[in-house]
Amino acid sequence: MKPPPFSYHDPETLEQAVELLATLDNAKALAGGQSLMPMLNMRFVLPDHVVDLNRVSELSGIRRNGQTIEIGAMTRQRDLEFSSEIATACPLMSEALTHVGHRQTRNRGTIGGSLCHLDPAAELVCVAAALDAVVEVVGPNGRREIPFAEFPAGYMSPAIDFTELVSRVTFPVWPRETGHAFVEFSRRHGDFAIVSAAAMLLLDGAGRVSRAVLALGGVGAVPLRMHDVEAALIGQAPTAELIRRVSETCRTVEAVGDVYVPASYRQHLACVMSRRALETALSRADRSAAAA
Amino acid sequence: MDSVADTRTIELRVNGKAYSRPAPVRMTLSDFLRHELKLTGTHVGCEHGVCGACTILFDGRSARSCLMLAVQANGHEITTVEGLANGKDMHPLQAALSDHHGLQCGFCTPGMLTTLVELLNDNPSPSAEDVRVAISGNLCRCTGYEGIVAATLDAAQKMRAGAGGRS
Numbered sequence: 001m002k003p004p005p006f007s008y009h010d011p012e013t014l015e016q017a018v019e020l021l022a023t024l025d026n027a028k029a030l031a032g033g034q035s036l037m038p039m040l041n042m043r044f045v046l047p048d049h050v051v052d053l054n055r056v057s058e059l060s061g062i063r064r065n066g067q068t069i070e071i072g073a074m075t076r077q078r079d080l081e082f083s084s085e086i087a088t089a090c091p092l093m094s095e096a097l098t099h100v101g102h103r104q105t106r107n108r109g110t111i112g113g114s115l116c117h118l119d120p121a122a123e124l125v126c127v128a129a130a131l132d133a134v135v136e137v138v139g140p141n142g143r144r145e146i147p148f149a150e151f152p153a154g155y156m157s158p159a160i161d162f163t164e165l166v167s168r169v170t171f172p173v174w175p176r177e178t179g180h181a182f183v184e185f186s187r188r189h190g191d192f193a194i195v196s197a198a199a200m201l202l203l204d205g206a207g208r209v210s211r212a213v214l215a216l217g218g219v220g221a222v223p224l225r226m227h228d229v230e231a232a233l234i235g236q237a238p239t240a241e242l243i244r245r246v247s248e249t250c251r252t253v254e255a256v257g258d259v260y261v262p263a264s265y266r267q268h269l270a271c272v273m274s275r276r277a278l279e280t281a282l283s284r285a286d287r288s289a290a291a292a
Numbered sequence: 293m294d295s296v297a298d299t300r301t302i303e304l305r306v307n308g309k310a311y312s313r314p315a316p317v318r319m320t321l322s323d324f325l326r327h328e329l330k331l332t333g334t335h336v337g338c339e340h341g342v343c344g345a346c347t348i349l350f351d352g353r354s355a356r357s358c359l360m361l362a363v364q365a366n367g368h369e370i371t372t373v374e375g376l377a378n379g380k381d382m383h384p385l386q387a388a389l390s391d392h393h394g395l396q397c398g399f400c401t402p403g404m405l406t407t408l409v410e411l412l413n414d415n416p417s418p419s420a421e422d423v424r425v426a427i428s429g430n431l432c433r434c435t436g437y438e439g440i441v442a443a444t445l446d447a448a449q450k451m452r453a454g455a456g457g458r459s
Contacts, residue, residue, distance in 0.1 A: 001339035001340070002318070002319075002320070002323070002339075003318040003320065003361075004318065005298070005316075005318055006298070006317070006318055007298050007317070008298060008300070008317035008318075008361070008363055010363075033359050033360060033361075033364075034341060034356075034359055037320075037340075037341065037358070037359040037360065037361075038339075038340035038341050038359065040318075041320070041339050041340050041358065042340060050317075052361075052363075052364065054364060078353070101429065102344070102428055102429025103354060103407070103410070103411075103426060103429065104344065104347050104354040104355055104356055104407060104429050105341060105356065105359075105429065107350075107353040107354055107355050108350075108355050108356070108359065108360070188428070189425065189428045190428045190429055
């Protein structure tokens with residue numbers, strides 16, 4: 001249970017970090033270390049070089065920019081959890097963060113690290129899918145932006161090159177009247193979610209749903225957006241019966257099974273977590289919102 | 293490539309004392325504290341961030357020392373369980389754990405203490421629920437947690453009284 005031998009690099013600028021990743025063979029970027037360090041200790045990964053990003057201060061920070069909020073990739077989960085800016089502009093993320101590991105891991109873990117590790121049960125991954133985050137990556141050929149829907153290439157595999165680094169994640173800010181909810185089912189607090197659900201509901205002046213989002217984590221190999229459920233809600237009066245009916249359709253979602261949790265149980269939880277998330281989001285949506 | 297021999301000199305402060313030691317870059321902070329600095333109060337359980345026994349304070353914030361490289365602590369300030377008592381006077385949390393049967397074998401205790409010191413620094417008046425959430429990342433297999441929660445609430449009360457009364 002000790003890390004394998006590697007060479008260690010601790011650049012101070014993003015430019016130096018990108019240069020190292022582009023020139024070193026079999027290099028791995030180290031962010032908060034809450035996933036990579038266990039994988040090193042268990043020798044699931046055997047990099048020849050570790051490029052530690054913890055001294056690259058330009059990669060940290062939270063900035064509200066009009067109707068978006070920009071988060072540096074190395075921003076700690078703890079700093080997001082206690083940020084009043086995030087609580088105001090992105091309350092779904094604040095709620096999700098209370099489920100992310102424990103205080104000791106959130107003190108080190110970063111948003112960029114979590115998105116790149118891309119565990120399908122990870123809360124921040126589910127939030128990024130729900131809110132259509134945009135991931136900015138930097139590589140030897142410059143910067144590019146990836147819509148989160150295109151970010152997962154497969155199970156725990158982001159669609160970025162080995163020479164690229166995630167530098168920033170941008171989230172759209174929803175209107176203040178939006179109701180949000182993040183719920184998950186796990187055996188113990190802080191465990192990986194067996195199934196998580198993130199919901200956003202915005203109502204129009206007549207009390208009908210004008211915008212809806214439902215994302216599920218832990219169910220499949222990548223986080224899932226339930227576009228059929230969203231379409232079935234938009235334009236409708238969100239009655240308890242409607243929420244029950246649309247949540248029930250999540251029972252047929254394609255789910256993965258493992259030795260602990262059969263696929264059929266994940267499908268059942270997908271249905272129950274969807275209903276709870278939508279009900280909670282609805283209860284928090286401001287019904288007095290003007291149609292204008 | 294000489295990666296096996298890749299070492300760096302690490303300069304850091306642990307419990308207020310300055311140290312400078314060479315260490316292989318792949319060495320975890322927990323092993324560095326125990327094997328190089330001989331501070332064996334920090335316990336190593338699972339070595340993959342689950343059990344919480346190796347929790348230390350890194351610049352005042354709790355962290356798993358098995359999930360950090362020693363080289364990452366260069367230039368930083370660490371507090372381990374050895375740094376909590378003031379000479380022979382136990383930290384109020386340590387005294388309360390003793391009073392409330394908050395430890396039995398003691399393996400989880402260093403991680404419990406550092407985690408709870410951070411909690412009480414952030415929140416001097418925690419509820420029992422706050423304490424349970426705070427130690428949700430620390431596994432204890434013998435006390436059953438009840439004594440730890442009771443001890444924390446008692447220590448918090450004594451620390452509040454002490455802060456208001458004397459200093």
